[in-house]
């Protein structure tokens with residue numbers, strides 16, 4: 123029997139497939155589309171997702187296809203440089219078009235043994251005490267132990283579960299596309315700079331020689347976008363259509379903001395855009411989906427393998443729902459700051475001035491890059507619930523080199539601790555160097571600190587909470 127059916131081969135579904143395969147879980151990904159999309163939605167990875175790729179040994183592949191940019195300027199597009207000394211080994215944004223991210227993750231998932239079936243649309247779903255039956259558009263029925271809806275903002279899985287998706291509907295729609303233009307590049311740049319003084323939902327930026335990514339408010343909300351609509355809207359907003367022609371692709375997106383009430387209904391879970399949607403300001407959606415998958419993968423694998431402690435799978439909702447709620451909130455704030463009305467413009471000026479205070483800038487940057495995410499594990503230690511950056515360990519090793527397999531890890535600077543009973547799930551390293559802010563820390567497979575201390579008794583209180591009962595003998 124299949125262990126997990128994943129609906130949707132977007133970045134969330136593919137990242138989840140990779141994580142599950144690390145633990146030998148049998149995964150089938152069902153994707154509606156026959157071919158990967160050419161539409162470039164996300165343009166890059168923020169720090170935490172870059173770290174996630176590094177934690178799993180995937181970063182070199184991404185670096186080979188991406189461009190590194192400074193971290194600053196993301197919050198509501200306010201052009202402030204990033205603060206000095208972000209607490210990460212990867213203080214940059216990695217510019218990489220979403221279809222490339224999708225392809226790299228699909229390649230990795232396939233390498234690890236996930237089966238990706240394209241042209242398979244999920245249309246039905248039933249669950250019972252033992253598993254889930256998934257129905258496809260062609261009438262085929264598949265059975266698995268669990269299923270995860272990673273099928274995007276209009277998620278069929280979420281609708282079939284009857285999970286509500288409260289929030290605000292789209293107020294405005296925007297056209298997006300890549301196309302050629304006959305106008306002189308210098309003229310395009312100057313007109314764009316001029317228009318953007320009053321209209322921030324607008325951009326015509328070079329993708330490669332003679333090809334531009336065009337973003338312009340949409341005119342009609344129901345029909346598929348056309349080149350003619352793009353031209354009309356460019357003329358209406360910028361006074362010229364720059365001679366755009368030969369679109370590679372055209373798309374339309376809205377600014378709805380919604381979040382699934384529950385991320386789990388029995389044996390079915392939701393992740394990525396299926397669980398939350400928001401306008402793309404700040405470039406956070408894909409990152410959030412990858413990080414959902416990173417949180418869920420090892421927990422679902424533990425459930426399937428049989429060692430998951432009580433409540434581990436439910437901690438996925440408990441940890442990730444508040445994180446997305448916070449992203450939704452910051453995008454609402456950013457959208458307000460990007461309005462051209464006089465009140466929001468005044469607030470934008472004020473926020474921009476406040477960002478000259480290093481602490482304000484740092485706070486907002488850590489939010490957008492997701493490195494300040496802290497799960498509530500209880501306890502007082504400053505590190506608890508946070509992810510560790512890629513700290514240097516002894517003998518020239520780095521932490522993330524030790525986490526490629528997705529297992530738990532005890533970093534033990536005392537040399538006196540033991541993971542006996544859990545060694546099949548948790549690695550133990552004593553040569554930790556001098557960068558740890560605790561005698562020892564226990565890391566979950568997603569790199570978040572589950573325990574920090576120096577005594578075996580404390581460790582023994584926490585190992586079962588995250589890694590289940592000790593193996594006898």
Ligand SMILES: Cc1cc2nc3c(=O)[nH]c(=O)nc-3n(C[C@H](O)[C@H](O)[C@H](O)COP(=O)(O)OP(=O)(O)OC[C@H]3O[C@@H](n4cnc5c(N)ncnc54)[C@H](O)[C@@H]3O)c2cc1C
Nearest residue numbers: 130132133134154164165244274394395405406407408409
């Ligand atoms: C203009 C724009 C710019 C953006 N820029 C950024 C950015 O810079 N940074 C960022 O982090 N995010 C950005 N985002 C958001 C990002 O694109 C999404 O958050 C991301 O694609 C979500 O990934 P996902 O895998 O959850 O869903 P999706 O990428 O939507 O993938 C869902 C998959 O499920 C498939 N599917 C749907 N229904 C079914 C079904 N019934 N059965 C089987 N398969 C199905 C779909 O075909 C699709 O392949 C942007 C979005 C837009 C619109």
